[in-house]
Amino acid sequence: MAEVIRAEGLFKKFGQNVAVDGVSFSVEEGEVFGYLGPNGAGKTTTIRMLVGLTRPTSGEAYVNGVSILKDPVKAKETVGVVPESSNLYGELTAWENLIYMAQLYGLPKKEWEQRADELLKDFGLSERRDSRFQGFSRGMKRRLTIAAARVHRPRLLFLDEPTTGLDVMSARGLRQVIRKVKEKGVTVFLTTHLIQEAEDLCDWVAIIVKGKIRVIDTPENLRIQAQEVEALEIKPQPFSEMLPKEMESLPGVEKATLIEDKIHLYGQSIHQVIPQVINYLSEKKIQILSIKTLTPTLEDAFVKLTGMEAEVMRVDKPQKMGGVG
Amino acid sequence: MKKEIKRVYYIARKDLKAYYLKPPLISWGLMLPIVFILAFYFKNPLGIEEVSPGLVGLTLLFSSTSMAAIVITFEKRTEALERLLLAPLSVRTILLGKTLGSAFFGLLMGFISMILVVFFFGLKISYPISLALSLILSSVAFALIGILISVGVKEVFEAMTMANFFRFPMVFLCGVFFPITAMPSVLQVIGFCLPLTYSVDAMQQSLLAHGGLIHRGLDLLILAGFCLILFLLAQKVFSRRIQEEY
Numbered sequence: 001m002a003e004v005i006r007a008e009g010l011f012k013k014f015g016q017n018v019a020v021d022g023v024s025f026s027v028e029e030g031e032v033f034g035y036l037g038p039n040g041a042g043k044t045t046t047i048r049m050l051v052g053l054t055r056p057t058s059g060e061a062y063v064n065g066v067s068i069l070k071d072p073v074k075a076k077e078t079v080g081v082v083p084e085s086s087n088l089y090g091e092l093t094a095w096e097n098l099i100y101m102a103q104l105y106g107l108p109k110k111e112w113e114q115r116a117d118e119l120l121k122d123f124g125l126s127e128r129r130d131s132r133f134q135g136f137s138r139g140m141k142r143r144l145t146i147a148a149a150r151v152h153r154p155r156l157l158f159l160d161e162p163t164t165g166l167d168v169m170s171a172r173g174l175r176q177v178i179r180k181v182k183e184k185g186v187t188v189f190l191t192t193h194l195i196q197e198a199e200d201l202c203d204w205v206a207i208i209v210k211g212k213i214r215v216i217d218t219p220e221n222l223r224i225q226a227q228e229v230e231a232l233e234i235k236p237q238p239f240s241e242m243l244p245k246e247m248e249s250l251p252g253v254e255k256a257t258l259i260e261d262k263i264h265l266y267g268q269s270i271h272q273v274i275p276q277v278i279n280y281l282s283e284k285k286i287q288i289l290s291i292k293t294l295t296p297t298l299e300d301a302f303v304k305l306t307g308m309e310a311e312v313m314r315v316d317k318p319q320k321m322g323g324v325g
Numbered sequence: 326m327k328k329e330i331k332r333v334y335y336i337a338r339k340d341l342k343a344y345y346l347k348p349p350l351i352s353w354g355l356m357l358p359i360v361f362i363l364a365f366y367f368k369n370p371l372g373i374e375e376v377s378p379g380l381v382g383l384t385l386l387f388s389s390t391s392m393a394a395i396v397i398t399f400e401k402r403t404e405a406l407e408r409l410l411l412a413p414l415s416v417r418t419i420l421l422g423k424t425l426g427s428a429f430f431g432l433l434m435g436f437i438s439m440i441l442v443v444f445f446f447g448l449k450i451s452y453p454i455s456l457a458l459s460l461i462l463s464s465v466a467f468a469l470i471g472i473l474i475s476v477g478v479k480e481v482f483e484a485m486t487m488a489n490f491f492r493f494p495m496v497f498l499c500g501v502f503f504p505i506t507a508m509p510s511v512l513q514v515i516g517f518c519l520p521l522t523y524s525v526d527a528m529q530q531s532l533l534a535h536g537g538l539i540h541r542g543l544d545l546l547i548l549a550g551f552c553l554i555l556f557l558l559a560q561k562v563f564s565r566r567i568q569e570e571y
Contacts, residue, residue: 074413090405092339104332104335104413106332
Protein backbone atom coordinates (compact mmCIF):
# COMPACT_ATOMS: atom_id res chain seq x y z
CA MET A 1 0.00 0.00 0.00
CA ALA A 2 1.16 3.50 -0.69
CA GLU A 3 2.56 5.62 2.07
CA VAL A 4 0.57 8.84 2.38
CA ILE A 5 2.27 10.43 5.38
CA ARG A 6 5.89 10.12 6.38
CA ALA A 7 7.14 12.16 9.32
CA GLU A 8 10.87 12.23 9.95
CA GLY A 9 11.96 13.64 13.28
CA LEU A 10 9.43 16.48 13.37
CA PHE A 11 10.45 18.93 16.06
CA LYS A 12 8.79 22.21 17.02
CA LYS A 13 9.75 24.71 19.67
CA PHE A 14 7.84 27.82 20.77
CA GLY A 15 10.41 30.00 22.50
CA GLN A 16 11.94 27.69 25.09
CA ASN A 17 9.00 25.26 25.10
CA VAL A 18 9.33 22.09 23.09
CA ALA A 19 5.88 21.22 21.73
CA VAL A 20 6.80 18.28 19.51
CA ASP A 21 10.01 16.46 20.25
CA GLY A 22 11.23 14.62 17.18
CA VAL A 23 8.32 12.42 16.11
CA SER A 24 8.65 9.92 13.25
CA PHE A 25 5.95 7.67 11.82
CA SER A 26 4.32 6.68 8.60
CA VAL A 27 0.69 6.22 7.60
CA GLU A 28 -0.45 4.09 4.71
CA GLU A 29 -3.35 4.59 2.36
CA GLY A 30 -6.79 3.73 3.68
CA GLU A 31 -5.77 3.54 7.33
CA VAL A 32 -7.22 5.37 10.27
CA PHE A 33 -4.21 6.49 12.25
CA GLY A 34 -4.92 7.68 15.78
CA TYR A 35 -2.70 10.11 17.58
CA LEU A 36 -3.60 9.59 21.22
CA GLY A 37 -2.38 11.75 24.05
CA PRO A 38 -3.41 14.11 26.83
CA ASN A 39 -4.02 17.81 26.23
CA GLY A 40 -0.81 19.67 25.58
CA ALA A 41 0.98 16.57 24.29
CA GLY A 42 1.71 18.19 20.92
CA LYS A 43 -1.08 16.64 18.87
CA THR A 44 -2.41 19.81 17.25
CA THR A 45 1.09 21.12 16.56
CA THR A 46 1.93 17.86 14.78
CA ILE A 47 -1.14 18.24 12.56
CA ARG A 48 -0.32 21.88 11.86
CA MET A 49 3.15 20.88 10.71
CA LEU A 50 1.89 17.99 8.58
CA VAL A 51 -0.62 20.17 6.76
CA GLY A 52 1.89 22.91 6.06
CA LEU A 53 0.36 25.56 8.33
CA THR A 54 3.46 25.97 10.45
CA ARG A 55 7.05 25.00 9.74
CA PRO A 56 8.84 22.50 11.95
CA THR A 57 11.86 23.89 13.79
CA SER A 58 13.63 20.83 12.43
CA GLY A 59 12.69 17.57 10.73
CA GLU A 60 10.77 16.90 7.55
CA ALA A 61 7.53 15.30 6.47
CA TYR A 62 6.02 14.16 3.21
CA VAL A 63 2.29 14.29 2.71
CA ASN A 64 1.04 12.52 -0.41
CA GLY A 65 4.65 12.59 -1.53
CA VAL A 66 4.94 16.38 -1.21
CA SER A 67 7.56 17.86 1.11
CA ILE A 68 5.93 20.15 3.67
CA LEU A 69 9.10 22.24 3.79
CA LYS A 70 9.58 22.70 0.07
CA ASP A 71 5.98 23.14 -1.04
CA PRO A 72 3.53 23.65 1.83
CA VAL A 73 0.87 25.18 -0.45
CA LYS A 74 0.87 22.10 -2.69
CA ALA A 75 0.76 19.84 0.36
CA LYS A 76 -2.30 21.75 1.57
CA GLU A 77 -4.03 21.19 -1.78
CA THR A 78 -3.96 17.41 -1.30
CA VAL A 79 -5.39 17.22 2.22
CA GLY A 80 -8.57 18.10 4.09
CA VAL A 81 -8.24 19.45 7.60
CA VAL A 82 -10.85 19.62 10.34
CA PRO A 83 -9.38 21.78 13.11
CA GLU A 84 -10.31 21.32 16.74
CA SER A 85 -12.66 24.29 16.76
CA SER A 86 -15.43 24.42 14.20
CA ASN A 87 -14.15 27.60 12.65
CA LEU A 88 -16.19 28.31 9.58
CA TYR A 89 -17.60 31.79 9.06
CA GLY A 90 -20.47 32.55 11.41
CA GLU A 91 -21.78 35.33 9.18
CA LEU A 92 -22.15 33.05 6.18
CA THR A 93 -24.80 30.36 5.61
CA ALA A 94 -23.92 26.66 5.43
CA TRP A 95 -24.11 26.81 1.66
CA GLU A 96 -22.06 30.02 1.36
CA ASN A 97 -19.37 28.53 3.58
CA LEU A 98 -19.04 25.50 1.32
CA ILE A 99 -18.99 27.63 -1.81
CA TYR A 100 -16.24 29.80 -0.27
CA MET A 101 -14.19 26.70 0.52
CA ALA A 102 -14.71 25.44 -3.04
CA GLN A 103 -13.36 28.80 -4.26
CA LEU A 104 -10.32 28.72 -1.99
CA TYR A 105 -9.49 25.14 -2.94
CA GLY A 106 -9.72 25.99 -6.63
CA LEU A 107 -12.67 23.84 -7.69
CA PRO A 108 -13.93 24.67 -11.19
CA LYS A 109 -16.81 27.12 -10.99
CA LYS A 110 -19.34 24.78 -12.59
CA GLU A 111 -18.80 22.25 -9.79
CA TRP A 112 -19.27 24.63 -6.83
CA GLU A 113 -23.01 24.40 -6.41
CA GLN A 114 -23.28 20.71 -7.17
CA ARG A 115 -20.51 19.86 -4.69
CA ALA A 116 -22.00 22.07 -1.97
CA ASP A 117 -25.43 20.47 -2.36
CA GLU A 118 -23.90 16.99 -2.43
CA LEU A 119 -22.00 17.59 0.82
CA LEU A 120 -25.00 19.14 2.58
CA LYS A 121 -26.97 16.04 1.67
CA ASP A 122 -24.20 13.63 2.75
CA PHE A 123 -23.89 15.30 6.11
CA GLY A 124 -27.62 15.66 6.70
CA LEU A 125 -27.64 19.44 6.56
CA SER A 126 -29.68 20.10 3.42
CA GLU A 127 -32.53 21.60 5.40
CA ARG A 128 -30.20 24.12 7.00
CA ARG A 129 -28.66 25.12 3.69
CA ASP A 130 -29.54 28.80 4.07
CA SER A 131 -29.08 29.15 7.83
CA ARG A 132 -26.13 31.05 9.15
CA PHE A 133 -23.33 28.94 10.61
CA GLN A 134 -23.37 30.90 13.89
CA GLY A 135 -26.87 29.60 14.69
CA PHE A 136 -25.92 25.92 14.39
CA SER A 137 -25.64 23.48 17.29
CA ARG A 138 -22.17 22.18 18.11
CA GLY A 139 -22.83 18.86 16.43
CA MET A 140 -24.06 20.53 13.25
CA LYS A 141 -21.10 22.93 13.25
CA ARG A 142 -18.78 19.98 13.52
CA ARG A 143 -20.47 18.17 10.65
CA LEU A 144 -20.35 21.20 8.40
CA THR A 145 -16.67 21.71 9.26
CA ILE A 146 -15.95 18.15 8.17
CA ALA A 147 -18.03 18.68 5.03
CA ALA A 148 -15.99 21.81 4.29
CA ALA A 149 -12.77 19.82 4.61
CA ARG A 150 -14.11 17.37 2.02
CA VAL A 151 -15.00 19.98 -0.61
CA HIS A 152 -12.02 19.21 -2.85
CA ARG A 153 -12.35 15.42 -2.34
CA PRO A 154 -9.03 14.91 -0.56
CA ARG A 155 -7.81 11.34 -0.15
CA LEU A 156 -6.28 12.23 3.20
CA LEU A 157 -8.26 13.79 6.03
CA PHE A 158 -6.88 15.26 9.25
CA LEU A 159 -9.28 15.47 12.17
CA ASP A 160 -8.17 17.25 15.32
CA GLU A 161 -10.14 16.07 18.36
CA PRO A 162 -13.27 15.50 16.28
CA THR A 163 -15.70 14.69 19.10
CA THR A 164 -14.44 17.04 21.81
CA GLY A 165 -17.23 19.14 23.28
CA LEU A 166 -20.02 17.15 21.64
CA ASP A 167 -22.86 15.44 23.45
CA VAL A 168 -22.97 11.64 23.42
CA MET A 169 -25.39 11.36 20.50
CA SER A 170 -23.55 13.83 18.28
CA ALA A 171 -20.22 12.16 19.12
CA ARG A 172 -21.63 8.78 18.18
CA GLY A 173 -23.04 10.17 14.93
CA LEU A 174 -19.70 11.71 14.14
CA ARG A 175 -17.82 8.45 14.65
CA GLN A 176 -20.25 6.96 12.17
CA VAL A 177 -19.33 9.71 9.73
CA ILE A 178 -15.62 8.92 10.19
CA ARG A 179 -16.25 5.23 9.54
CA LYS A 180 -18.13 6.14 6.35
CA VAL A 181 -15.24 8.32 5.20
CA LYS A 182 -12.87 5.41 5.79
CA GLU A 183 -15.13 3.07 3.81
CA LYS A 184 -14.63 5.35 0.84
CA GLY A 185 -10.92 4.55 1.04
CA VAL A 186 -9.94 7.92 2.50
CA THR A 187 -6.96 7.85 4.85
CA VAL A 188 -7.73 9.46 8.20
CA PHE A 189 -5.27 10.94 10.66
CA LEU A 190 -7.10 11.76 13.86
CA THR A 191 -5.97 13.11 17.18
CA THR A 192 -7.89 12.36 20.32
CA HIS A 193 -7.53 12.33 24.06
CA LEU A 194 -10.32 9.75 24.30
CA ILE A 195 -8.86 6.29 24.64
CA GLN A 196 -12.16 4.64 23.76
CA GLU A 197 -12.40 6.64 20.58
CA ALA A 198 -8.94 5.55 19.48
CA GLU A 199 -9.84 1.96 20.27
CA ASP A 200 -13.11 2.13 18.34
CA LEU A 201 -11.93 3.90 15.21
CA CYS A 202 -8.24 3.40 14.60
CA ASP A 203 -6.22 0.78 12.78
CA TRP A 204 -3.05 2.15 14.32
CA VAL A 205 -2.53 4.15 17.47
CA ALA A 206 0.45 6.30 18.35
CA ILE A 207 0.58 7.31 21.99
CA ILE A 208 2.15 10.73 22.40
CA VAL A 209 3.11 12.25 25.73
CA LYS A 210 4.98 15.54 26.20
CA GLY A 211 5.81 15.78 22.52
CA LYS A 212 7.29 12.30 22.21
CA ILE A 213 5.75 9.17 20.74
CA ARG A 214 5.90 6.41 23.32
CA VAL A 215 4.59 3.60 21.16
CA ILE A 216 2.93 2.94 17.81
CA ASP A 217 0.93 -0.24 17.35
CA THR A 218 -2.50 -1.63 16.59
CA PRO A 219 -5.06 -1.34 19.40
CA GLU A 220 -5.09 -5.18 19.62
CA ASN A 221 -1.33 -5.41 20.11
CA LEU A 222 -1.38 -2.64 22.66
CA ARG A 223 -4.04 -4.49 24.61
CA ILE A 224 -2.00 -7.69 24.47
CA GLN A 225 0.97 -5.81 25.89
CA ALA A 226 -1.19 -4.83 28.81
CA GLN A 227 -2.39 -8.38 29.27
CA GLU A 228 0.26 -9.39 31.80
CA VAL A 229 -1.49 -7.28 34.39
CA GLU A 230 -5.03 -8.26 35.30
CA ALA A 231 -7.62 -5.86 36.51
CA LEU A 232 -10.54 -6.14 38.87
CA GLU A 233 -13.40 -3.66 38.88
CA ILE A 234 -15.36 -3.05 42.06
CA LYS A 235 -18.29 -0.75 42.66
CA PRO A 236 -18.47 -0.04 46.39
CA GLN A 237 -21.27 1.56 48.40
CA PRO A 238 -20.79 3.88 50.24
CA PHE A 239 -17.93 5.23 48.30
CA SER A 240 -14.95 7.09 49.71
CA GLU A 241 -12.18 8.93 47.87
CA MET A 242 -9.59 7.32 50.12
CA LEU A 243 -10.63 3.79 49.27
CA PRO A 244 -8.31 3.18 46.27
CA LYS A 245 -5.30 4.36 48.26
CA GLU A 246 -6.22 2.09 51.16
CA MET A 247 -6.81 -0.92 48.92
CA GLU A 248 -3.40 -0.53 47.28
CA SER A 249 -1.94 -1.88 50.53
CA LEU A 250 -3.74 -5.24 50.13
CA PRO A 251 -1.31 -8.07 49.29
CA GLY A 252 -1.33 -8.87 45.55
CA VAL A 253 -2.61 -5.42 44.55
CA GLU A 254 0.00 -3.45 42.65
CA LYS A 255 -2.05 -0.45 41.79
CA ALA A 256 -5.51 0.92 42.46
CA THR A 257 -7.18 3.66 40.43
CA LEU A 258 -10.45 5.41 40.49
CA ILE A 259 -12.62 5.42 37.38
CA GLU A 260 -15.83 7.35 37.90
CA ASP A 261 -17.43 5.63 40.92
CA LYS A 262 -15.57 2.37 40.42
CA ILE A 263 -12.23 1.17 41.69
CA HIS A 264 -9.84 -0.67 39.41
CA LEU A 265 -7.28 -2.94 41.07
CA TYR A 266 -4.30 -4.17 39.06
CA GLY A 267 -1.96 -7.09 39.81
CA GLN A 268 -0.23 -10.11 38.25
CA SER A 269 -3.02 -12.51 39.25
CA ILE A 270 -5.61 -10.21 40.62
CA HIS A 271 -8.41 -12.80 40.60
CA GLN A 272 -6.72 -14.48 43.57
CA VAL A 273 -7.19 -11.30 45.59
CA ILE A 274 -10.99 -11.39 45.32
CA PRO A 275 -11.55 -13.08 48.75
CA GLN A 276 -9.33 -10.55 50.52
CA VAL A 277 -11.07 -7.68 48.79
CA ILE A 278 -14.49 -8.98 49.87
CA ASN A 279 -13.27 -9.47 53.44
CA TYR A 280 -11.65 -6.07 53.58
CA LEU A 281 -14.75 -4.27 52.37
CA SER A 282 -17.18 -6.20 54.55
CA GLU A 283 -15.04 -5.46 57.62
CA LYS A 284 -15.40 -1.80 56.77
CA LYS A 285 -19.15 -2.31 56.30
CA ILE A 286 -18.94 -1.34 52.69
CA GLN A 287 -21.36 -3.03 50.30
CA ILE A 288 -20.14 -4.36 46.97
CA LEU A 289 -22.62 -3.44 44.25
CA SER A 290 -20.62 -5.22 41.55
CA ILE A 291 -17.30 -6.95 41.08
CA LYS A 292 -15.76 -8.28 37.89
CA THR A 293 -12.42 -9.10 36.30
CA LEU A 294 -11.61 -6.96 33.30
CA THR A 295 -9.99 -7.90 30.04
CA PRO A 296 -7.35 -5.28 29.34
CA THR A 297 -8.49 -2.27 27.38
CA LEU A 298 -6.49 0.28 25.50
CA GLU A 299 -6.86 2.41 28.60
CA ASP A 300 -4.96 -0.18 30.61
CA ALA A 301 -2.32 -0.29 27.91
CA PHE A 302 -2.09 3.48 28.05
CA VAL A 303 -1.65 3.50 31.82
CA LYS A 304 0.99 0.83 31.60
CA LEU A 305 2.91 2.30 28.69
CA THR A 306 2.92 5.90 29.80
CA GLY A 307 2.95 5.48 33.55
CA MET A 308 0.24 8.14 33.59
CA GLU A 309 -3.19 7.84 35.12
CA ALA A 310 -5.94 7.53 32.54
CA GLU A 311 -7.55 10.43 34.40
CA VAL A 312 -5.18 12.90 32.74
CA MET A 313 -6.97 12.15 29.49
CA ARG A 314 -10.29 13.20 30.94
CA VAL A 315 -9.14 16.68 31.80
CA ASP A 316 -10.71 19.03 29.30
CA LYS A 317 -8.81 21.86 27.78
CA PRO A 318 -9.56 25.23 29.38
CA GLN A 319 -12.29 26.75 27.24
CA LYS A 320 -11.42 29.87 25.37
CA MET A 321 -13.59 32.94 25.79
CA GLY A 322 -16.33 33.24 23.22
CA GLY A 323 -15.85 35.31 20.11
CA VAL A 324 -16.70 38.96 19.85
CA GLY A 325 -19.55 40.50 17.88
CA MET B 326 -0.93 33.76 -11.31
CA LYS B 327 -4.50 33.71 -12.59
CA LYS B 328 -5.34 31.24 -9.84
CA GLU B 329 -3.88 33.57 -7.21
CA ILE B 330 -5.75 36.62 -8.51
CA LYS B 331 -9.02 34.67 -8.37
CA ARG B 332 -8.41 33.58 -4.80
CA VAL B 333 -7.44 37.12 -3.75
CA TYR B 334 -10.76 38.27 -5.19
CA TYR B 335 -12.75 35.54 -3.39
CA ILE B 336 -11.17 36.42 -0.04
CA ALA B 337 -11.89 40.12 -0.51
CA ARG B 338 -15.45 39.47 -1.65
CA LYS B 339 -16.18 37.21 1.31
CA ASP B 340 -14.84 39.81 3.77
CA LEU B 341 -16.92 42.58 2.25
CA LYS B 342 -20.02 40.42 2.27
CA ALA B 343 -19.53 39.16 5.82
CA TYR B 344 -18.26 42.22 7.61
CA TYR B 345 -19.00 45.55 5.98
CA LEU B 346 -22.02 46.14 8.14
CA LYS B 347 -20.24 45.46 11.46
CA PRO B 348 -21.01 48.38 13.84
CA PRO B 349 -17.38 49.38 14.55
CA LEU B 350 -16.74 49.65 10.83
CA ILE B 351 -19.68 51.91 10.23
CA SER B 352 -18.97 54.12 13.23
CA TRP B 353 -15.25 54.48 12.70
CA GLY B 354 -15.41 54.37 8.94
CA LEU B 355 -18.11 56.85 8.13
CA MET B 356 -19.58 58.43 11.24
CA LEU B 357 -16.37 59.96 12.52
CA PRO B 358 -15.42 61.74 9.30
CA ILE B 359 -19.01 62.96 8.88
CA VAL B 360 -18.87 64.39 12.39
CA PHE B 361 -15.58 66.09 11.49
CA ILE B 362 -17.05 67.55 8.32
CA LEU B 363 -20.15 68.86 10.11
CA ALA B 364 -18.13 70.26 13.00
CA PHE B 365 -15.94 72.21 10.61
CA TYR B 366 -18.83 73.31 8.52
CA PHE B 367 -20.77 74.77 11.44
CA LYS B 368 -17.70 76.47 12.85
CA ASN B 369 -16.59 78.07 9.64
CA PRO B 370 -18.78 77.45 6.58
CA LEU B 371 -16.49 79.50 4.35
CA GLY B 372 -13.31 77.65 5.24
CA ILE B 373 -14.77 74.20 4.66
CA GLU B 374 -13.52 74.17 1.09
CA GLU B 375 -9.89 74.28 2.17
CA VAL B 376 -10.17 71.35 4.57
CA SER B 377 -12.48 69.21 2.40
CA PRO B 378 -9.76 67.24 0.59
CA GLY B 379 -8.16 66.45 3.94
CA LEU B 380 -11.49 65.22 5.29
CA VAL B 381 -11.83 62.84 2.34
CA GLY B 382 -8.34 61.57 3.20
CA LEU B 383 -9.39 61.10 6.81
CA THR B 384 -12.44 59.08 5.78
CA LEU B 385 -10.17 56.82 3.77
CA LEU B 386 -7.75 56.48 6.65
CA PHE B 387 -10.34 55.63 9.25
CA SER B 388 -12.40 53.24 7.15
CA SER B 389 -9.53 51.31 5.53
CA THR B 390 -7.56 50.78 8.73
CA SER B 391 -10.71 49.87 10.69
CA MET B 392 -11.84 47.26 8.24
CA ALA B 393 -8.43 45.59 8.02
CA ALA B 394 -7.70 45.70 11.72
CA ILE B 395 -11.17 44.53 12.74
CA VAL B 396 -11.57 41.76 10.19
CA ILE B 397 -8.24 40.09 10.91
CA THR B 398 -8.46 40.49 14.69
CA PHE B 399 -12.03 39.21 14.65
CA GLU B 400 -11.08 36.19 12.56
CA LYS B 401 -8.11 35.48 14.81
CA ARG B 402 -10.49 35.58 17.76
CA THR B 403 -13.06 33.23 16.25
CA GLU B 404 -10.22 31.07 14.90
CA ALA B 405 -11.61 31.46 11.39
CA LEU B 406 -8.25 32.84 10.29
CA GLU B 407 -6.89 29.32 10.71
CA ARG B 408 -9.32 28.31 7.97
CA LEU B 409 -7.46 30.55 5.52
CA LEU B 410 -4.08 29.39 6.79
CA LEU B 411 -5.10 25.77 6.20
CA ALA B 412 -6.29 26.44 2.66
CA PRO B 413 -3.78 26.13 -0.17
CA LEU B 414 -2.94 29.84 -0.14
CA SER B 415 0.37 31.59 0.33
CA VAL B 416 0.71 34.34 2.94
CA ARG B 417 0.95 36.74 0.02
CA THR B 418 -2.43 35.61 -1.37
CA ILE B 419 -4.11 35.89 2.03
CA LEU B 420 -2.71 39.35 2.68
CA LEU B 421 -3.54 40.57 -0.82
CA GLY B 422 -7.11 39.36 -0.31
CA LYS B 423 -7.46 41.02 3.06
CA THR B 424 -5.89 44.24 1.74
CA LEU B 425 -8.14 44.32 -1.31
CA GLY B 426 -11.30 43.89 0.79
CA SER B 427 -10.34 46.58 3.26
CA ALA B 428 -9.04 48.97 0.62
CA PHE B 429 -12.25 48.57 -1.35
CA PHE B 430 -14.33 49.38 1.74
CA GLY B 431 -12.13 52.42 2.45
CA LEU B 432 -12.34 53.51 -1.16
CA LEU B 433 -16.11 53.25 -1.12
CA MET B 434 -16.36 55.36 2.04
CA GLY B 435 -13.80 57.83 0.68
CA PHE B 436 -15.72 58.05 -2.55
CA ILE B 437 -18.97 58.76 -0.71
CA SER B 438 -17.34 61.54 1.32
CA MET B 439 -15.77 62.95 -1.84
CA ILE B 440 -19.13 63.10 -3.59
CA LEU B 441 -20.54 64.84 -0.50
CA VAL B 442 -17.87 67.54 -0.41
CA VAL B 443 -17.90 68.01 -4.17
CA PHE B 444 -21.67 68.45 -4.30
CA PHE B 445 -22.34 70.27 -1.07
CA PHE B 446 -19.33 72.54 -0.96
CA GLY B 447 -19.02 73.02 -4.71
CA LEU B 448 -15.49 71.70 -5.19
CA LYS B 449 -14.26 71.10 -8.72
CA ILE B 450 -12.27 68.08 -9.76
CA SER B 451 -9.30 69.50 -11.62
CA TYR B 452 -7.23 66.35 -12.05
CA PRO B 453 -9.52 63.31 -12.06
CA ILE B 454 -6.81 60.73 -12.73
CA SER B 455 -4.59 62.01 -9.92
CA LEU B 456 -7.60 62.07 -7.66
CA ALA B 457 -8.59 58.50 -8.50
CA LEU B 458 -5.04 57.23 -8.10
CA SER B 459 -4.55 59.04 -4.81
CA LEU B 460 -7.80 57.57 -3.47
CA ILE B 461 -6.81 54.05 -4.54
CA LEU B 462 -3.19 54.15 -3.36
CA SER B 463 -4.15 55.76 -0.06
CA SER B 464 -6.81 53.18 0.70
CA VAL B 465 -4.32 50.38 0.02
CA ALA B 466 -1.63 51.96 2.21
CA PHE B 467 -4.10 52.53 5.04
CA ALA B 468 -5.51 48.99 4.79
CA LEU B 469 -1.95 47.70 5.15
CA ILE B 470 -1.46 49.83 8.27
CA GLY B 471 -4.63 48.19 9.62
CA ILE B 472 -3.25 44.74 8.84
CA LEU B 473 0.03 45.51 10.59
CA ILE B 474 -1.92 46.66 13.65
CA SER B 475 -4.03 43.50 13.71
CA VAL B 476 -0.94 41.30 13.75
CA GLY B 477 0.16 42.69 17.08
CA VAL B 478 -3.14 42.54 19.01
CA LYS B 479 -5.53 39.91 20.29
CA GLU B 480 -8.86 41.66 20.81
CA VAL B 481 -10.99 43.82 18.54
CA PHE B 482 -11.06 46.68 21.08
CA GLU B 483 -7.26 46.53 21.32
CA ALA B 484 -7.10 46.78 17.55
CA MET B 485 -9.24 49.93 17.62
CA THR B 486 -7.23 51.51 20.44
CA MET B 487 -4.00 50.71 18.66
CA ALA B 488 -5.37 52.01 15.37
CA ASN B 489 -6.30 55.30 17.00
CA PHE B 490 -2.85 55.55 18.49
CA PHE B 491 -1.56 55.80 14.93
CA ARG B 492 -4.49 57.59 13.36
CA PHE B 493 -5.10 60.54 15.65
CA PRO B 494 -1.58 61.97 15.41
CA MET B 495 -1.93 61.71 11.63
CA VAL B 496 -5.07 63.87 11.80
CA PHE B 497 -2.94 66.76 13.05
CA LEU B 498 0.45 66.08 11.49
CA CYS B 499 -0.49 65.52 7.88
CA GLY B 500 -1.87 68.83 6.70
CA VAL B 501 -5.55 67.95 7.01
CA PHE B 502 -6.61 71.08 8.91
CA PHE B 503 -3.62 73.37 8.54
CA PRO B 504 -0.63 73.36 6.22
CA ILE B 505 2.20 71.11 7.25
CA THR B 506 4.65 73.95 6.63
CA ALA B 507 3.04 75.97 9.43
CA MET B 508 4.16 73.39 12.01
CA PRO B 509 7.43 73.38 14.00
CA SER B 510 10.18 71.69 12.00
CA VAL B 511 10.37 68.59 14.22
CA LEU B 512 6.69 67.89 13.62
CA GLN B 513 7.15 68.59 9.93
CA VAL B 514 9.75 65.81 9.77
CA ILE B 515 7.28 63.39 11.35
CA GLY B 516 4.54 64.63 9.02
CA PHE B 517 6.66 63.91 5.97
CA CYS B 518 7.15 60.32 7.14
CA LEU B 519 3.40 59.61 7.17
CA PRO B 520 1.43 58.46 4.12
CA LEU B 521 -1.62 60.62 4.88
CA THR B 522 0.49 63.72 4.16
CA TYR B 523 0.90 62.65 0.52
CA SER B 524 -2.74 61.56 0.18
CA VAL B 525 -3.93 64.94 1.41
CA ASP B 526 -1.41 66.78 -0.73
CA ALA B 527 -2.48 64.95 -3.90
CA MET B 528 -6.17 65.39 -3.09
CA GLN B 529 -5.79 69.11 -2.33
CA GLN B 530 -4.17 69.65 -5.71
CA SER B 531 -6.78 67.54 -7.48
CA LEU B 532 -9.79 69.15 -5.82
CA LEU B 533 -8.63 72.72 -5.26
CA ALA B 534 -6.41 73.13 -8.33
CA HIS B 535 -3.82 74.97 -6.30
CA GLY B 536 -1.29 74.55 -3.57
CA GLY B 537 0.72 71.43 -3.02
CA LEU B 538 3.90 70.69 -1.14
CA ILE B 539 5.32 68.66 -3.99
CA HIS B 540 4.12 67.77 -7.47
CA ARG B 541 1.08 65.50 -7.29
CA GLY B 542 2.84 62.91 -9.47
CA LEU B 543 5.54 62.64 -6.84
CA ASP B 544 2.86 62.31 -4.15
CA LEU B 545 1.44 59.33 -6.00
CA LEU B 546 4.87 57.78 -6.45
CA ILE B 547 5.60 58.10 -2.74
CA LEU B 548 2.21 56.60 -1.89
CA ALA B 549 2.96 53.65 -4.17
CA GLY B 550 6.28 53.27 -2.37
CA PHE B 551 4.46 53.23 0.97
CA CYS B 552 2.13 50.51 -0.34
CA LEU B 553 5.04 48.35 -1.42
CA ILE B 554 7.06 48.75 1.76
CA LEU B 555 4.04 48.27 4.01
CA PHE B 556 3.03 45.15 2.10
CA LEU B 557 6.48 43.58 2.35
CA LEU B 558 6.59 44.44 6.03
CA ALA B 559 3.10 42.99 6.62
CA GLN B 560 4.09 39.80 4.80
CA LYS B 561 7.18 39.42 6.92
CA VAL B 562 5.53 40.17 10.26
CA PHE B 563 2.47 38.04 9.47
CA SER B 564 4.59 35.02 8.43
CA ARG B 565 6.67 35.30 11.57
CA ARG B 566 3.54 35.56 13.69
CA ILE B 567 2.13 32.33 12.21
CA GLN B 568 5.29 30.47 13.16
CA GLU B 569 5.08 31.82 16.70
CA GLU B 570 1.38 31.21 17.22
CA TYR B 571 0.57 27.96 15.43
